[in-house]
Amino acid sequence: xxxVDFTIGHKEYTLSCQEGEERLLKRxxxxxxxxxxxxxxxxxxxxxxxxxxxxxxxxxxxTSTLEDRVxxxxxxxxxxxxxxxxxxxxxxxxxxxxxxxxxxxxxxxLADKAEESLD
Numbered sequence: 001x002x003x004v005d006f007t008i009g010h011k012e013y014t015l016s017c018q019e020g021e022e023r024l025l026k027r028x029x030x031x032x033x034x035x036x037x038x039x040x041x042x043x044x045x046x047x048x049x050x051x052x053x054x055x056x057x058x059x060x061x062x063t064s065t066l067e068d069r070v071x072x073x074x075x076x077x078x079x080x081x082x083x084x085x086x087x088x089x090x091x092x093x094x095x096x097x098x099x100x101x102x103x104x105x106x107x108x109x110l111a112d113k114a115e116e117s118l119d
Contacts, residue, residue, distance in 0.1 A: 004029070009036035009051045035059055 001016045006029035017025045035055035040046070 006030070006033070008033045008055070009040055009048070010045065011048055031059060032056070 002019060002022050003014050003016050004022050004025045005012065005014050006026060007013070008029060013029070015025060032052075032055050035058045036051050039051060039054050039058070
């Protein structure tokens with residue numbers, strides 16, 4: 001079973017994990033360490049249990065905020081899927097092009113006839 005070494009706040013830790021989970025454990029530990037460093041920078045050194053508790057609470061608060069945002073985005077996505085915006089594209093009816101060609105030919109014929117009568 002692999003082990004991972006990491007630091008949280010001012011203390012070193014070693015934990016065992018399942019094969020392939022090393023990267024996830026390192027990432028989680030890095031997030032907890034970042035929160036712990038912010039607490040230490042503001043409040044100074046403190047007992048390990050308190051530091052871990054505060055860092056965990058800060059991460060839980062951030063996670064809760066993200067969960068709320070995800071839920072809101074999922075509701076909006078569901079609303080859009082159930083009632084997609086209607087897009088109307090004008091369609092030229094079949095035969096309109098032929099009718100316009102016919103009208104243009106007639107107009108040209110009338111113009112030619114009008115020119116002949118003026119001469």
